[in-house]
Ligand SMILES: Nc1ncnc2c1ncn2[C@@H]1O[C@H](COP(=O)(O)OP(=O)(O)O)[C@@H](O)[C@H]1O
Ligand code: SF4
């Protein structure tokens with residue numbers, strides 16, 4: 045039946061899909077801007093990204109500058125968030141640390157998304173035994189509870205921020221792969237994909253030009269939600285001393301050193317944790333809004 | 345005409361307040377239901393039939409819906425003003441309902457017998473055992489084969505027709521005075537439809553209840569109803585004896601509906617349909633709500649809203665200027681104006 | 684039902700093999716000579732060679748994996764590099780503590796989550812609903828290790844109601860279980876709410892009301908039981924995150940459970956210990972998932988049809 049479809053018809057079909065994509069984008073934008081929670085999330089994320097950019101300009105002190113006579117001073121006009129056990133300005137450290145904590149989150153999600161999407165597209169598109177193998181692999185990855193797979197990977201690669209990025213990234217592969225696999229299988233069934241194939245498009249073109257754009261919206265929703273979890277996991281691993289190492293102003297690591305001064309200087313643990321929480325809250329708000337905007341089934 | 349009145353609805357208005365504005369889904373409905381009578385409510389989809397029937401038991405989802413005006417008198421007691429407690433004693437007991445979707449109207453994880461028995465326990469204060477036995481008897485009465493076994497099953501184990509029988513058994517469990525059936529056969533196969541209709545007629549004879557039968561299918565109405573109320577855009581536009589209505593429809597909308605009825609004898613290929621669509625309940629026209637689709641519309645139809653009036657025969661009510669004295673006057677005037 | 688359980692058991696066999704394979708490969712991924720690592724720092728060349736011979740590290744990888752799996756199934760998870768004691772002994776000492784913590788945490792997750800979700804769903808968009816959902820959103824956003832420290836600061840340092848750390852009495856359980864449980868509770872609450880709202884909008888709830896049932900009958904007998912079906916799956920998944928989370932929470936509260944054992948083992952590069960710990964935790968999770976599947980199946984007989 046596909047062979048009867050003419051080129052013109054195919055182009056029309058493809059175009060029609062593109063048009064609906066554009067319409068969808070417009071309705072998506074209007075839903076997002078109307079959703080107050082999503083807007084709040086976007087603003088929070090925006091502020092943090094800005095913080096990453098301007099950290100060196102606005103930071104009042106050098107984040108690594110040790111001055112033992114100033115150690116453990118509570119928040120004051122001079123040090124808004126106080127100083128740590130080495131007399132370093134906590135605010136400056138937090139500003140610089142944003143680059144590490146947020147950067148690790150983004151990098152690991154990109155890592156996980158890249159491999160996850162590829163696996164999902166391949167499994168969903170080719171099906172059969174390829175799908176079986178990939179699906180089993182994903183099952184195995186999901187059989188590790190929570191961050192234990194990441195821990196296992198770090199145990200092999202050794203501690204460090206880069207290894208944490210990889211470990212947390214691997215941990216998001218199955219989630220992306222599952223979603224993409226399912227959507228790919230749905231899109232693949234659409235008639236115009238068949239038509240394009242009969243016109244001689246190769247698998248690569250079909251997968252990346254025609255299927256990938258159609259599975260983008262669940263990826264984006266998942267990406268936003270994953271960023272929240274990735275930032276939490278990476279900070280958690282640094283908190284355990286497996287990621288960023290001591291002088292580093294990574295928030296999880298700061299929290300970890302703050303723990304030893306919980307009695308005498310609770311603000312040392314308070315501020316890094318607060319920064320993580322607000323950022324994760326931002327991603328969760330934004331992700332919730334995205335999901336409502338992109339998933340018409342959930343709309344009231 | 346001397347028959348006992350069971351239910352009287354006066355100027356019922358049920359509106360929905362949403363972000364798009366106010367939807368006047370039911371906008372001034374009046375009717376009277378007598379004992380033992382079957383009243384059909386017909387009209388295209390979206391005319392407010394379901395909302396009318398849900399309003400009778402105050403089952404409108406609030407918010408966004410609300411009964412904003414009117415009275416629903418059951419044996420002269422106003423349901424609209426009842427307290428929750430009192431209302432619950434009416435629901436499933438004096439008035440019960442059957443819904444369109446037998447697939448989704450039964451709780452998927454509770455055995456059907458229990459779904460019937462709980463109503464009996466509630467309203468008739470029977471203990472578990474006898475209530476269950478009565479549920480089984482009811483299932484037998486509605487013609488469910490091996491009712492003992494079926495009663496213990498969950499809805500997914502029954503076919504659509506069987507589920508609708510369960511719904512009927514449930515509705516009749518407490519021998520209600522009024523049974524409201526909202527498109528009870530629409531979701532079923534034609535043969536099953538006929539069986540269910542037959543069953544309802546039989547049971548009505550046995551129990552003597554009144555039925556409000558809602559449907560968009562005039563063919564079904566002609567089979568089961570004594571009286572017919574035709575609804576359009578939240579209002580009743582014609583209310584008459586079923587025989588007369590089918591013989592000489594008065595309202596142009598009823599005429600349109602009848603001419604779109606498939607004729608069983610001639611194998612008609614194309615049905616005539618009324619052109620255009622039901623106006624949005626958010627924004628009704630000022631004048632007659634049917635004017636945009638009416639072949640007889642005149643100037644006055646767009647300027648003024650017609651009332652539901654009795655014609656020469658007191659049992660016939662129509663909402664159309666054509667059947668008022670005004671119409672003649674206007675026609676003459678227009679003839680004067682037009683060369 | 685028995686057939687179903689048998690089927691699921693067969694299905695998890697490849698998963699279990701997969702898990703052992705991944706854990707085994709971790710060893711292979713370690714940069715450097717595994718024999719040297721296993722022999723410990725500063726071991727002589729001879730000792731290293733001895734290890735290589737004893738552990739069969741000079742054999743092909745596939746063969747090594749086979750012997751690893753067969754050891755694992757015989758309960759031999761290798762010996763700790765530090766104290767040379769069997770890994771399994773240490774795990775059997777630690778696992779009960781972690782399971783106890785996990786049990787109370789999942790209890791908090793379920794009870795708190797369901798209660799909050801129902802409270803929200805019964806009056807959607809009310810002030811009560813909105814505040815519960817805001818708290819739930821905070822619950823999924825707070826890092827457990829930070830929440831643990833906050834609770835510790837508040838209840839142990841400031842108010843001095845509860846012990847700071849350790850695992851000696853029932854009072855010790857409260858803060859860690861709460862820390863570990865609230866994140867899941869927030870997720871369960873959100874899921875319960877949306878599931879309840881979905882169910883309350885269903886036709887059969889209207890039917891229940893049309894029968895004249897009291898509202899709490901409608902909610903608890905007709906709505907809740909249906910709404911719980913998808914929540915079961917979420918609770919099962921939540922148990923996984925929770926098990927992973929013990930790593931952090933046990934570290935915060937200095938509890939000598941499996942999680943802390945794994946972290947300590949990573950710090951000291953005691954690889955057999957890490958492998959054993961991760962493997963056992965994963966197996967626990969796999970079996971909990973099986974249990975959840977069976978439960979799901981038991982309450983939702985409709986899957987029989989497919
Ligand atoms: N929950 C709701 N919110 C807003 N409008 C509604 C709602 N339910 C029904 N309506 C409006 O009421 C009108 C009548 O609906 P209904 O009574 O179901 O029609 P029908 O005659 O097909 O049974 C619909 O056109 C719709 O606009
Ligand atoms: S009032 Fe006028 S427009 Fe309305 S139905 Fe009668 S003739 Fe038609």
Ligand SMILES: [Mg+2]
Pocket residue numbers: 390393394527
């Ligand atoms: Mg309807």
